Amino acid sequence: MSYETIYIIPFTSIDGHRYEIEIQKDGYTGDVISLTASGDEPFTVSIDDERFVYTPTRLSTATIRIAGNDYLQQLFSVNYQQYRVTLLCDGVPVWCGFTKPELYTQDYASEIFVLEVECISAMSVLEFIDYTIEGKDKEFVSIWHLLQRCISTASGRYNSVYIPHVYASNKEAYSTSENILSEMTLSEQNFFDEDDKPMKLKEVLEEICKFLNWTCVDWKGDLYFVDIDHSGVYYKYDVMLETKTEVSVNTLLVQNIGFAGSEHSLDILPGYNKVTVKCSNYPVGQIFPDEDLNKLKLYTSQDKQSGDKVTAKRFYYPNVYHLYHYNPKGSPLSEEDFETYKNNPDSLMGCMVIKRCEYKIVDGEPDISNYNWENLLQVRRGTKRSDGNYTWLSRVPILSFERQLPVAAYLDGAVAISCSVQVTQNDDLSTDDKKRNGYVRALCEFSIGDYYYNGSSFVNNSAIERFEVKFPLSDMAGSGFASIENTKKLSQPYDGLTGYVIELPKGKPLTGDVKFKMFPLQPQPGNYTESFAGVGYYIKDLKMEYKRRNDLDDLSDNSDRTYENVLNESYINELDEIEFKISSYNNDGTCYSKVMLGNDYLKDNLYNCILDKNIRPEELLITRCINQYKATKIGLTQIIKNVNDITPLTRLTDRFMAGKVFVIAGGDIDYYANSFRCKMIELQ
Numbered sequence: 065m066s067y068e069t070i071y072i073i074p075f076t077s078i079d080g081h082r083y084e085i086e087i088q089k090d091g092y093t094g095d096v097i098s099l100t101a102s103g104d105e106p107f108t109v110s111i112d113d114e115r116f117v118y119t120p121t122r123l124s125t126a127t128i129r130i131a132g133n134d135y136l137q138q139l140f141s142v143n144y145q146q147y148r149v150t151l152l153c154d155g156v157p158v159w160c161g162f163t164k165p166e167l168y169t170q171d172y173a174s175e176i177f178v179l180e181v182e183c184i185s186a187m188s189v190l191e192f193i194d195y196t197i198e199g200k201d202k203e204f205v206s207i208w209h210l211l212q213r214c215i216s217t218a219s220g221r222y223n224s225v226y227i228p229h230v231y232a233s234n235k236e237a238y239s240t241s242e243n244i245l246s247e248m249t250l251s252e253q254n255f256f257d258e259d260d261k262p263m264k265l266k267e268v269l270e271e272i273c274k275f276l277n278w279t280c281v282d283w284k285g286d287l288y289f290v291d292i293d294h295s296g297v298y299y300k301y302d303v304m305l306e307t308k309t310e311v312s313v314n315t316l317l318v319q320n321i322g323f324a325g326s327e328h329s330l331d332i333l334p335g336y337n338k339v340t341v342k343c344s345n346y347p348v349g350q351i352f353p354d355e356d357l358n359k360l361k362l363y364t365s366q367d368k369q370s371g372d373k374v375t376a377k378r379f380y381y382p383n384v385y386h387l388y389h390y391n392p393k394g395s396p397l398s399e400e401d402f403e404t405y406k407n408n409p410d411s412l413m414g415c416m417v418i419k420r421c422e423y424k425i426v427d428g429e430p431d432i433s434n435y436n437w438e439n440l441l442q443v444r445r446g447t448k449r450s451d452g453n454y455t456w457l458s459r460v461p462i463l464s465f466e467r468q469l470p471v472a473a474y475l476d477g478a479v480a481i482s483c484s485v486q487v488t489q490n491d492d493l494s495t496d497d498k499k500r501n502g503y504v505r506a507l508c509e510f511s512i513g514d515y516y517y518n519g520s521s522f523v524n525n526s527a528i529e530r531f532e533v534k535f536p537l538s539d540m541a542g543s544g545f546a547s548i549e550n551t552k553k554l555s556q557p558y559d560g561l562t563g564y565v566i567e568l569p570k571g572k573p574l575t576g577d578v579k580f581k582m583f584p585l586q587p588q589p590g591n592y593t594e595s596f597a598g599v600g601y602y603i604k605d606l607k608m609e610y611k612r613r614n615d616l617d618d619l620s621d622n623s624d625r626t627y628e629n630v631l632n633e634s635y636i637n638e639l640d641e642i643e644f645k646i647s648s649y650n651n652d653g654t655c656y657s658k659v660m661l662g663n664d665y666l667k668d669n670l671y672n673c674i675l676d677k678n679i680r681p682e683e684l685l686i687t688r689c690i691n692q693y694k695a696t697k698i699g700l701t702q703i704i705k706n707v708n709d710i711t712p713l714t715r716l717t718d719r720f721m722a723g724k725v726f727v728i729a730g731g732d733i734d735y736y737a738n739s740f741r742c743k744m745i746e747l748q
Contacts, residue, residue: 065219067148068092073130075101079738081153083107085128087139087163088148102129102178106736107151109159111283113730113743115333115699117292117692118642118685120273121266122281122712122730123188126151126159128181139163139181144192149183150221151735157285158735160220161185185282186220190266193217195255201468202252204575204660207272208245212305214269215287225301226311226713228278228291232671233661234678244670247662250646251471254346254656267645275646275659277685281712288712292727292747293674293688298713315715315725318704324739325703333745336639336693340628341682343647346657348472351479351578352465352608355384357419357439364406368492372426375494376435377442378419379409385441386466389414392447394455410493410600413455415462416442420602422495441603445584446594448491456594457584459507464581473573473665474512474654476613478556481508482563483606484545485535485585487598500537504546504597507583508533510566513576517566522574533564535585545604557615563607568654570613573665580608612653625652627682629690639689648680697746700726706733706740716744 067088074084085107101107106129112122126149130136139147142165151159164182197203198213215225232238233247255263273280273289281288287303299308360380367376389397390413397414405412419437423430443462446454487504488496507530515522516529523529534549552558552565568574587596625647649658649665659666668680675687700718704710716726726744733740 065090065145067219069096070094070147071097071099071136073099073101073106073128075106075736077736077738081735081738083158083735084152086150086152088150090143090146090148099134100131102131104178104736105129105734107159108735109733111281111730111732115729115745117279117727117729117745117747118274118277118688119279120270121187122279122290124159124161124185124282125164125188126161126183126185128183130179130181131176132179133176134179136179136181141165144184144189145219148186148219148221153735157221157223159185159285160222160282162189186218186222187214187269187280187282187287188266190214190218190269191264193265194262195252195265195268196262197252201577202256202471204249204471204473205252206246207248207250207276207659208243208305210268210272211245211289214265215303215305217265220282220287221285222282222287222303223285224287225303225305226286226288226290226298226711227301227305228289228294229297229299230291230294230672230674231276232673233669234671235676238671238673244661248666249660250658251473251656253471254646271645274642274644274685275681277681277688279712283712284708286711290712291674293691295715296673311713313713313715314709314711315717316709318702318716318718318742321707321710322705323703324705324737325741327701327703327741329701331699331701333697333699334637334693335696336637336689338628338630338638339686339689339693340626340638340641341644341686342641343625343627343644343650343652343682344657345624345647345652345655346645347612347652348470348474348610348654348656350607350609351470352580352606353384353467354607355382355417355439357417359383360417363416364409366409368410368494369425370492370494372424373494374423374425374430376421376423377409378437379442380417380419382417382466384466385415385417386464387415387417387441388461388463390457390460392449392455394457394460410442410444411447413444413447413457418442438604441606442493442600443584443603444493444600445597446599454594454599458586459583461509461581462584464579469578469580470656471575471577472654472656473575473658473660474568474578474610475573475665476570476616476651477568477610477653478558478561478613479510479566479568479608479610480552480558480561480563481533481566481608482548484547484604486543486545486602486604487537487585488601489595489599491599493600495543497543500596502538502588502592502596503534503536503549504585504587504601505532505534506585507531509579509581509583511577511579512574515574515576522569530583534588545602557613558611559614561609561611573660573663575660575663610654616651616653625650627686629686639693642685644682647682650680692748695748697748698724698726699729699746700744701731702742702744704740704742706735706738710740710742715747716742 070089071087111124147163363379421435423432445457518529519531535546585597729745
């Protein structure tokens with residue numbers, strides 16, 4: 065975006081500070097127009113006053129009041145980032161945001177009137193911006209990078225960003241220059257639902273802050289990530305989060321700040337003795353996506369009759385699958401040449417997505433009244449040459465997936481491949497009735513990152529590993545489907561899983577791109593000819609799914625994990641349940657929502673200086689809440705002067721509240737009157 069100034073609105077506060085409201089337009093190239101500020105409250109800011117001190121965001125809105133006879137209708141666009149607003153004091157930004165597109169009612173009776181323009185802070189605009197991936201595919205991304213993205217996408221003119229130094233990989237690392245947030249990563253799939261609909265960036269920001277027990281606050285031209293329990297070091301970064309200096313928390317006495325009004329009030333806020341944190345697990349379920357044939361584009365249709373038997377087929381262009389095609393010599397077929405097979409699709413070597421319906425002609429009429437379609441994959445693996453022999457497909461792929469498979473950290477579970485095959489030795493690929501004993505087999509390739517499954521374990525080496533799946537055909541007629549050999553053992557803790565089972569590592573997650581390929585059927589070794597595996601075959605119900613180990617605990621594959629703490633069970637006053645969509649790992653199986661720390665899951669091993677020990681973030685938040693809300697709290701509202709020393713990090717005291725310390729929890733700033741209606745909450 066390229067913002068240039070279109071309007072300036074200068075005014076001077078009652079204490080002589082020179083302010084200028086600067087309104088910039090994306091892509092503007094014209095002259096700067098000066099407008100007149102209203103004499104009464106030309107620029108005011110309202111900061112979210114949520115009373116829960118661990119609220120993930122505490123952002124702001126602003127109101128500009130302009131005197132004149134121009135309705136400035138263009139400022140009320142439908143684009144939330146078209147007009148950027150910055151309040152500058154002596155040339156330094158003290159608030160930044162954007163005009164808010166909305167309908168409004170304005171005085172129409174007077175020639176000169178006061179126009180009110182509503183604005184939202186730059187970080188608030190993230191509510192209207194979808195999360196997008198930056199590369200070609202989804203990947204693991206660090207919490208640090210997510211914060212950088214949120215800040216840069218907001219396009220605010222922030223001076224600095226303040227981040228507390230609270231967490232480390234261990235106590236020793238806390239005193240080093242370690243940036244723990246850059247080591248904490250999670251899958252980008254966590255920010256997309258099952259239908260691939262993205263989260264808004266503001267929700268991503270909120271979930272990060274909840275996980276870290278922080279509050280994001282935009283304040284007088286700066287952005288703060290506040291840990292209200294932390295009174296130690298904060299790092300002051302540039303807006304790109306590249307350079308930093310150390311800053312400290314300050315304490316101010318409200319009487320020394322000075323008052324700007326007399327409308328003060330005191331509230332008693334309730335305490336809570338039960339806190340519940342629910343981790344909304346986002347489990348990896350079916351790894352292979354389903355091909356919905358009802359949504360596919362038709363490639364061609366074909367109906368063949370042999371005697372009284374009719375085989376109707378409908379061939380489709382795939383969407384989910386990447387299917388491989390070959391010419392009669394077994395070489396890869398170009399997309400252009402693929403189109404030439406529409407008149408005889410059964411002759412195409414390789415794999416096709418089809419619907420098939422078989423029926424008979426009885427007394428000159430079909431013995432069905434409606435098509436009963438089977439959804440199948442058709443594979444021709446052999447083509448007869450002019451010399452009467454066949455060219456067979458062997459170690460070339462027939463199927464993979466068009467799009468990226470689920471990106472997650474895989475462990476503590478198993479993946480099962482299930483499907484069945486129907487083999488035919490007929491050259492027209494019609495089903496035969498030949499009985500077969502033995503089995504056919506197919507090579508498969510399954511990898512996660514640099515680790516390939518070799519049939520017994522995942523290995524990391526330079527060679528591509530493959531494994532073999534079998535389809536027993538004992539005494540089976542060709543018209544029947546043979547299921548993949550079920551390798552699930554009773555001792556394996558994956559109740560309900562069936563098919564060819566691939567156990568994932570226990571204790572060490574594998575991360576990276578998930579890839580799968582299937583190769584053509586081959587006859588079993590020994591005195592079996594190539595034709596034993598068929599000139600062609602059909603695959604039905606291809607599926608690959610993940611299941612978590614059921615010997616970890618009583619958490620099911622699709623259930624959420626809940627942490628809670630109760631003090632004094634004879635009387636319970638429960639805080640509203642807090643939901644985490646980003647969480648630590650606690651034997652939850654493979655989930656997108658779990659954070660990695662380095663090459664392993666983050667568990668209960670995150671060091672924090674608040675308690676001076678390792679603890680998982682969910683339990684840390686419960687401890688914080690219990691400590692803060694175990695008794696009633698005092699809330700104060702006082703009209704004080706708007707001085708530069710006040711920040712969201714400031715501890716406030718009042719000589720009439722001996723021994724009590726308060727933190728800022730929202731309020732209203734009038735820049736003309738230099739007043740701050742400050743809402744404070746007692747800090748335990």
